[in-house]
Amino acid sequence: xxxxxxxxxxxxxxxxxxxxxxxxADRPLKSPVPHEVLEWARAYRLGRLRAELARHDCAAxxxxxxxxxxxxxxCSNMQVWTLHDPIRYALVFADGPGIMFExxxxxxxxxxxPGIDELxxxxxxxxxxxxxxxxxxxxxxxxxxxxxxxxxxGGNTRIACDRLEIPGVQALTERGLTCVEGGQVCELARSIxxxxxxxxxxxxxxxxxxGMARIYEHSVPGVTERELWGHLHFENARSGGDWLETKLLTxxxxxxxxxxxCSDRECRAGEMISFDTDMIGPYGYCADLSRSWTCGYTPMxxxxxxxxxxxxxxxxxxxxxxxxxxDFAEFNAKSWRIxxxxxxxxxSLAVHGVGMADEWPVVPLHVDFSPETAMSGxxxxxxxxxxxxxxxxxxxxxxxxxxxxxxxxxxxxRLDSFPWEEV
Numbered sequence: 001x002x003x004x005x006x007x008x009x010x011x012x013x014x015x016x017x018x019x020x021x022x023x024x025a026d027r028p029l030k031s032p033v034p035h036e037v038l039e040w041a042r043a044y045r046l047g048r049l050r051a052e053l054a055r056h057d058c059a060a061x062x063x064x065x066x067x068x069x070x071x072x073x074x075c076s077n078m079q080v081w082t083l084h085d086p087i088r089y090a091l092v093f094a095d096g097p098g099i100m101f102e103x104x105x106x107x108x109x110x111x112x113x114p115g116i117d118e119l120x121x122x123x124x125x126x127x128x129x130x131x132x133x134x135x136x137x138x139x140x141x142x143x144x145x146x147x148x149x150x151x152x153x154g155g156n157t158r159i160a161c162d163r164l165e166i167p168g169v170q171a172l173t174e175r176g177l178t179c180v181e182g183g184q185v186c187e188l189a190r191s192i193x194x195x196x197x198x199x200x201x202x203x204x205x206x207x208x209x210x211g212m213a214r215i216y217e218h219s220v221p222g223v224t225e226r227e228l229w230g231h232l233h234f235e236n237a238r239s240g241g242d243w244l245e246t247k248l249l250t251x252x253x254x255x256x257x258x259x260x261x262c263s264d265r266e267c268r269a270g271e272m273i274s275f276d277t278d279m280i281g282p283y284g285y286c287a288d289l290s291r292s293w294t295c296g297y298t299p300m301x302x303x304x305x306x307x308x309x310x311x312x313x314x315x316x317x318x319x320x321x322x323x324x325x326x327d328f329a330e331f332n333a334k335s336w337r338i339x340x341x342x343x344x345x346x347x348s349l350a351v352h353g354v355g356m357a358d359e360w361p362v363v364p365l366h367v368d369f370s371p372e373t374a375m376s377g378x379x380x381x382x383x384x385x386x387x388x389x390x391x392x393x394x395x396x397x398x399x400x401x402x403x404x405x406x407x408x409x410x411x412x413x414r415l416d417s418f419p420w421e422e423v
Contacts, residue, residue: 012216012297019213019418028238029210031203031282038283039114041196042074045189046098046115052189053094053160059153061182062145063090064163067356068186070284073100075110080243086163087124091145096152120144126165134167142171149177160185187360191353192382198406200283201355201384202415204241205404208279208287209418211235215249221269221296225249225262232277241281245357248400249275251295255398256345258390269296272304272397280357288354288386290402293421305423307391307399310342312420314389315401318350322385322405322412327378328361332369338391343367345392351385354404361385383407384415 021027049072053061063069064086066079072092082088088106091099097117100110107119123144124130125137149157160182161169169179193201211232218231229249236244247261252271254260267273274292281287292308294300300308317336335350346365353359361377363369379385384406392398401420406413 015213015216019209037196037199044194045071048189050094052185056185058158058160059156060093061160068162073115077106077109088122093152138167138171146175190355201285204281204285205287205416207239207281208277212418219295222266224264224266229262243280245278256392258398267295270298271295274400284356286354286357289416290400292399308423311389311391311399311401318387324381328363335366341393342391347388347390354384354386379407381409
């Protein structure tokens with residue numbers, strides 16, 4: 001092998017040795033996190049949600065979003081299915097019990113979870129489940145919710161609803177309840193992580209990076225985009241993770257424009273392979289990381305090096321800005337300025353929150369930042385955010401980079417460690 005090939009081979013072996021399971025790449029990763037850490041995280045999350053309910057003067061939260069349900073109770077049952085077929089739900093009182101309404105026949109999945117004070121069978125009333133009987137089914141459902149609010153709400157009839165179809169809102173309103181926006185309540189509660197949550201998130205990132213190492217190991221000419229993407233699924237599933245939110249792995253011309261989903265196209269030697277993990281992993285936490293490298297571990301071309309260097313500049317510049325108390329608008333004013341030739345292929349945001357999924361806040365790229373439309377707020381200790389970059393120009397490939405960062409009391413700490421490419 002010549003010198004560049006020797007370097008590439010050594011880099012590949014280092015990644016495999018560092019990030020795959022030390023017990024063998026054919027074995028799933030086993031979490032070393034003590035069970036009490038999970039218990040502490042559960043108690044903290046439920047306390048955060050209840051505190052936010054009290055701050056918004058709400059008696060309870062009625063949760064249908066399975067990610068919010070998991071945040072509150074840590075019960076996970078058919079989460080992807082119930083994202084689009086809302087059948088199971090939770091009722092969490094600010095000063096009262098936590099009640100889980102589980103899919104019929106599935107109560108055993110929630111047994112022993114400390115935040116759940118009572119288990120009941122869910123009442124399905126959406127059209128998919130009951131067809132033209134929605135009107136007759138939504139009434140008993142609303143009667144049960146209203147009765148519980150009168151019993152445990154202390155006279156407060158305001159409830160925060162995260163996802164609720166129109167017949168449900170109407171039925172609860174007819175029974176004297178006031179439905180308020182629950183998405184804000186949940187997002188703000190979820191935005192500040194405890195040290196125990198960070199421990200759980202670190203493990204999800206560890207599993208994700210093992211999946212990334214598998215992608216890297218198989219990034220050889222002739223492999224298809226879907227084959228590479230499957231390696232991340234495989235590592236996540238066998239190590240206790242949940243799902244991938246997107247299908248963003250492409251190579252060569254498919255990388256530009258971005259957001260093309262992976263296909264059966266075969267990757268060719270020297271082409272850029274770019275991906276964004278969007279992985280919901282063990283313990284329900286998200287590892288949202290992006291990397292780009294060449295197929296076959298070839299040295300980058302001059303154009304690829306230029307694109308990659310610009311992406312690194314953006315990541316490093318914006319990462320260095322992050323600190324507790326920094327206002328989103330001030331971050332925007334100081335953020336990396338994308339060169340004009342890359343503007344058309346830009347990513348729409350510079351930073352976004354992450355926890356059990358992509359979360360609040362979202363800070364747009366400076367090109368798209370407007371004081372009238374951009375959200376207000378500031379970075380706070382305990383937030384976890386992703387710093388993003390997407391660099392391309394007309395006719396080029398795209399380089400996608402992203403790192404996951406904890407806002408600390410004194411600055412910011414990267415939670416991922418999978419190496420950048422040498423350019």
